Amino acid sequence: MSIQxxxxxxxxxxxxxxxxxxxxxxxxxxASLLLxxxxxxxxxxxxxxxxxxxxxxxxxxxxxPQERLSYMQTQMDIITSKKVARKVVQDLKLAENPLTxxxxxxxxxxxxxxxxxxxxxxxxxxxxxxxxxxxxxxxxSSPDPRxxxxxxxAFAKAYIDTMLELRVEPTRQAAAWFDEQLKTLRANxxxxxxxxxxxxxxxGIVSADERSDVESTRLGLLSDQVARAxxxxxxxxxxxxxxxxxxxxxxxxxxxxxxxxxPFIQKLKTDLLHGEARxxxxxxxxxxxxxxxQRQVSENQSLREKLDSxxxxxxxxxxxxxxxxxxxxxxxxxxxxxxxxxxxxxKESRNELTVLRRNVESAxxxxxxxxxxxxxxxxxxxxxxxxxxxxNQAFVPGAPSHPKVVLNIVLSVLVGTMLGIGIVILLExxxxxxxxxxxxxxxxxxxxxxxxxxxxxxxxxxxxxPSGAGPALPSPG
Numbered sequence: 001m002s003i004q005x006x007x008x009x010x011x012x013x014x015x016x017x018x019x020x021x022x023x024x025x026x027x028x029x030x031a032s033l034l035l036x037x038x039x040x041x042x043x044x045x046x047x048x049x050x051x052x053x054x055x056x057x058x059x060x061x062x063x064x065p066q067e068r069l070s071y072m073q074t075q076m077d078i079i080t081s082k083k084v085a086r087k088v089v090q091d092l093k094l095a096e097n098p099l100t101x102x103x104x105x106x107x108x109x110x111x112x113x114x115x116x117x118x119x120x121x122x123x124x125x126x127x128x129x130x131x132x133x134x135x136x137x138x139x140x141s142s143p144d145p146r147x148x149x150x151x152x153x154a155f156a157k158a159y160i161d162t163m164l165e166l167r168v169e170p171t172r173q174a175a176a177w178f179d180e181q182l183k184t185l186r187a188n189x190x191x192x193x194x195x196x197x198x199x200x201x202x203x204g205i206v207s208a209d210e211r212s213d214v215e216s217t218r219l220g221l222l223s224d225q226v227a228r229a230x231x232x233x234x235x236x237x238x239x240x241x242x243x244x245x246x247x248x249x250x251x252x253x254x255x256x257x258x259x260x261x262x263p264f265i266q267k268l269k270t271d272l273l274h275g276e277a278r279x280x281x282x283x284x285x286x287x288x289x290x291x292x293x294q295r296q297v298s299e300n301q302s303l304r305e306k307l308d309s310x311x312x313x314x315x316x317x318x319x320x321x322x323x324x325x326x327x328x329x330x331x332x333x334x335x336x337x338x339x340x341x342x343x344x345x346x347k348e349s350r351n352e353l354t355v356l357r358r359n360v361e362s363a364x365x366x367x368x369x370x371x372x373x374x375x376x377x378x379x380x381x382x383x384x385x386x387x388x389x390x391x392n393q394a395f396v397p398g399a400p401s402h403p404k405v406v407l408n409i410v411l412s413v414l415v416g417t418m419l420g421i422g423i424v425i426l427l428e429x430x431x432x433x434x435x436x437x438x439x440x441x442x443x444x445x446x447x448x449x450x451x452x453x454x455x456x457x458x459x460x461x462x463x464x465x466p467s468g469a470g471p472a473l474p475s476p477g
Contacts, residue, residue, distance in 0.1 A: 009428045016427060017420035024416030025409060032408040039145035040401035041152040044392035045136045045159065047075050072136070075388075076128045078166075079138055079159050085119040085126075087158035088151065094118050126155065135391060145396045152394035163386040171377045178374035185370050189363040196356045219343055222336045229329040236322035243315045265314065268307045275300040 010017060078084065094100045095115045104117045122140075129137045138159075140152040279300055282293040 006425075010421075010424050013424050013427055017424050020420040020423050021413070021416035024419055025412045028408050028412030028415075029405070032403045032405045035403045036143055037400035037403070038141045038143060039148045039397045039399075040139050040141040041145070041148035041394035041397055042137055042139040042392075043152045043156045043390065043394040045079075045138060045156055046389045046391040047072065047134050047136055048387045048389075072130055072134070075136060076130060078162060079128050079136065079155065080123060080126060081162075082119055082123070084155065084158045084162050085122050086115065087162060088122060088154045089115055089118050091158060092150065092154050094122075122151065122155075140394075141401060145398075149394045149396045153390075156390050156393070160386055160388050160390075163388055167386060175374060175377035178370055178377055181370055182367070182374060185363065185367040189360070189367050192356070192360040192363045196353075196360050199353060199356055216343065219336070219339050222332065222339055226329070226332045226336050229325065229332045233322070233325040233329045236318070236325040239318050240322040243318050265307065265310050268303055268310060272300060272303040272307060275303055 089095055095118060100118060101114055104114065104121050125141050127139045127141070129139070131137065138152060138155055140148050140155065142148045142151065275296060279293065279296045282290060282296055286293055
């Protein structure tokens with residue numbers, strides 16, 4: 001069917017179309033007027049993720065967008081929970097209201113306790129909607145406008161009280177639990193500190209770090225002393241070996257470096273040389289038997305004996321110094337080994353001391369963390385408000401929210417128009433009429449013989465003259 005054919009059919013069957021449209025609009029209007037009226041009261045709640053009365057806000061970072069959506073959804077679930085609805089029933093004493101009991105009995109059929117039935121009824125009529133901000137809209141609908149506003153505000157109050165209860169009660173239990181844990185942690189800390197103090201007293205440790213530094217310094221000094229002693233021992237051993245070699249070879253020790261470097265021996269040698277020269281001078285002047293000559297011989301002999309004695313002392317001194325140097329080296333080596341053993345022992349004891357210190361530090365960290373959490377729990381358990389605020393209270397609505405008469409009439413006009421068009425199309429399908437020449441050309445493949453004009457009445461004449469031919473067929477429609 002083309003648009004032209006549809007318009008011709010609609011004009012021809014406009015009566016049926018109008019009848020369906022008027023009937024639809026009339027039924028919708030009557031139904032809208034007869035339906036029970038429902039009044040909706042809305043309360044606005046501002047939910048802030050930040051809690052001003054909680055110390056945990058300092059430790060908790062800002063919420064991410066996904067966390068914020070999850071948090072807002074959680075708040076909506078709390079508002080629509082049976083716990084909040086039951087608090088509303090208890091606050092308004094709806095279970096004791098005979099009108100509410102009768103209405104609920106009529107709705108639920110009397111199943112379950114009356115309080116549970118009222119809770120289910122309130123939740124069915126409650127609607128919670130989020131927004132792009134932190135505001136939640138809670139709406140309650142009922143036939144009584146005052147009751148709608150009363151229940152909406154009661155839901156807001158019950159939600160705030162429930163939030164405070166959900167926040168305070170767990171923190172009270174956590175605070176009590178932390179108090180018990182603090183006793184154990186304090187005992188562990190005191191025990192670890194007592195073990196550390198006892199170890200200090202037993203080992204005579206004033207400062208482990210200073211003691212370790214002092215011992216390390218001493219070890220370095222001993223190592224230097226041992227090195228110098230070994231060098232001196234090597235030198236004295238060389239001088240002793242040289243002196244023994246001179247003596248074994250029967251050579252005079254006056255060529256030894258220690259003898260040559262001795263100023264007293266050199267003075268004796270000088271005196272002996274002067275004595276020999278004096279003796280030769282006296283021998284040439286007075287002869288060998290002269291008393292002065294004999295006295296000079298005696299003096300020279302005394303100088304020789306003294307010189308030999310001093311050289312032997314020098315050789316003996318070299319041997320004694322070499323022996324003392326070896327002995328000192330051995331003592332220093334022994335002291336170095338003992339000090340190394342002492343330092344190793346100190347390191348082992350320091351490892352034990354480190355373990356004791358770590359135990360004390362771990363106990364302190366655990367105690368400080370538990371103390372901090374306990375303080376936070378104590379403060380949170382004494383909170384008197386939540387992070388939820390009533391932004392706009394619910395007021396008594398002046399007009400019903402349901403049914404919407406104007407909207408229903410507009411929709412009924414649209415529905416009636418569609419039904420009327422459908423009826424016209426159905427009638428045209430079951431009772432097809434020829435309404436234009438195109439209907440014959442398109443519908444049947446036959447030649448068109450003539451086109452009839454619109455039928456007009458004969459003006460009370462039974463037969464018309466030749467000049468006024470009448471229609472052969474009645475007018476369609």
